[in-house]
Amino acid sequence: MLVESFETRLSDLVHPDHVHQDVYTDPEIFELEMERIFGRAWVYIGHESQVPNPGDYWTTLIGRDPVVMVRDKTGKVNVLHNRCPHKGAKVVGEGCGNAGPIFRCPYHAWTFKLDGSLMGVPHRSWYDGTGFDPKGDEFSMRSVTRVDSHRGFVFASLSKDGPDLKEFLGGTITTLDNFADRAPEGYVIVAGGVQRVWQESNWKLFLENMNDTAHAPATHESSWTAAKQTAQSRFEGKSPFQLHIIEGNGEPNAFWEALDFRCYDYGHSFFDAIFNAPGDRISLEYRAQLNAAYGEERAAEIQKINRHNTVIYPSCSPHVGFQQMRVVRPMAVNRTMIEFFTFRLAGTTDEFFQRTINYTNIVNSPSSLVMVDDVDLYRRCQEGMLSDGGKWISQHRNFGKDVQGDNEIIGKGVTELPMRNQFRAWREYMEVPNGDAQPAPVGTSDERCVS
Known part of the structure; x- marks a missing residue:
């Protein structure tokens, strides 16, 4: 099923009092859900008590995107994409633990501060005269676009647009x-x-x-x-x-x-x-x-x-x-x-x-x-x-x-x-096409829910 054909039949999938079973069984619809729902909504990451000390981390997913929640030395809880900018490897293994003062990629030993910024690359001279910029964002473990918490419950969103966490909840x-x-x-x-x-x-x-x-x-x-x-x-x-x-x-x-x-x-x-x-x-x-x-x-x-x-x-x-x-x-x-x-x-x-x-x-x-x-x-x-x-x-x-x-x-x-x-x-x-655009608030008077 092409995306274009999905757009044309979307209105036929969900009705006020019944839905088509394809929304549960179609793999291509599932892939779009990962992009359009989990890629935009505020998604629960974990609780601040799971990372009580500097260096403590917890790994999880936002849809298909591996992320890591970590407390840095200032006490701030960060949510980072669990990806090394070198070869794309997951920097942190699954589960939880304490990374110490830095994250270290097991593939080529690149190291990162707990806020995701690049700290060191072995054999730095090998990169002299190239386009490699250790201060560039493209060579960091990037932060998830938006992170917020309420009463210790941490949520994150991959989209730069949309409601803040309080409005969303x-x-x-x-x-x-x-x-x-x-x-x-x-x-x-x-x-x-x-x-x-x-x-x-x-x-x-x-x-x-x-x-x-x-x-x-x-x-x-x-x-x-x-x-x-x-x-x-x-x-x-x-x-x-x-x-x-x-x-x-x-x-x-x-x-x-x-x-x-x-x-x-x-x-x-x-x-x-x-x-x-x-x-x-x-x-x-x-x-x-x-x-x-x-x-x-x-x-x-x-x-x-x-x-x-x-x-x-x-x-x-x-x-x-x-x-x-x-x-x-x-x-x-x-x-x-x-x-x-x-x-x-x-x-x-x-x-x-x-x-x-x-x-x-x-x-x-x-x-x-x-x-x-x-x-x-x-x-x-x-x-x-x-x-x-x-x-x-x-x-x-x-x-x-x-x-x-x-x-x-x-x-x-x-x-x-x-x-x-x-x-x-x-x-x-x-219904919202690809990109960062967010759906409008659903609206509690929507006739598709109240009849």
Whole structure:
């Protein structure tokens, strides 16, 4: 499929209540997504706590572009293209570590300061009389075009144009604020390493599922049924924490229908929490810590914001209640890596943090009783969309019932509004031709989302 032919058929791929399955299966559409969406949007890089000391680094991707987040000797966190200007080799290996005072390319030993500027080239005389300029930007590890952070969460954009980070985040900035505010000391720390799950499916399926409440009772029936039976037979219906988490997917339809979804420009959304604040000793001690840190009135305001999954399109999904960050790394049209980071609320007890770890293991880990269901269904969707049995993917659920709010669109419970909102942003990004030009703000009154 040529780019030109894609431009002419783009309007036929995404409709207000359905999309063509090619947006999940066409490799050429995937390549354009890497350029037009991940090449323009603010993409989540990591958290400043992952690089606490000078020389600490963390490697990741912006779409297909390898980058490295590093703290320099001044304390500044930089995001650099992970590329040596000599032969194009990745300077820093995958993962994390401490580079010391410099980066050194393993191929020909070129060295770079932690701000990316070239520091030294072996046998400098070999370049005398040539066009080589060690002070030129073309011989540095270039900085990513735009880098910004909010409450320690670092984002970067490859485009020089477009909204600043605050405007981009819109209403979801309150999720990041609440994430940090829930810590008695006002900040969070990435704890330990990262868990990765490879999914044989398109990257968009994961983000859609993060705000799809209607799937939970069916997809996770085996685990929530077993959890409820165990709670009744062994705990007289008083479920311990682990069972309580799994049982949540088995709530009746009326529960899901009562939840609120809120959607914003650029494809973002979130919905209400599905777990109420527990009243056990660990939780009560935590609340006492918040009261002591903020005062009872402010502590109550912080805890009143109670959300489940937030989607910051196109790259991440924070879960504030149990201190998780899920990060989307598209690898191919039918292959995605999801990274799961667990955070610690600074100032909380070890017992409270253990609960966060338990949630990670139950819901997000590769051995999770919940995640395995989702990953299998993503794969089934990806394989089924290769069938000749149909070409369209329905997004009709609660279509026409969404309500326009102030700078947001509100839907109830089982709506597919978040999916429609993501594709509204998808279309805005993809309709803009190549180059640095940014799509206009999606606009919450767009008739393709609200009907």
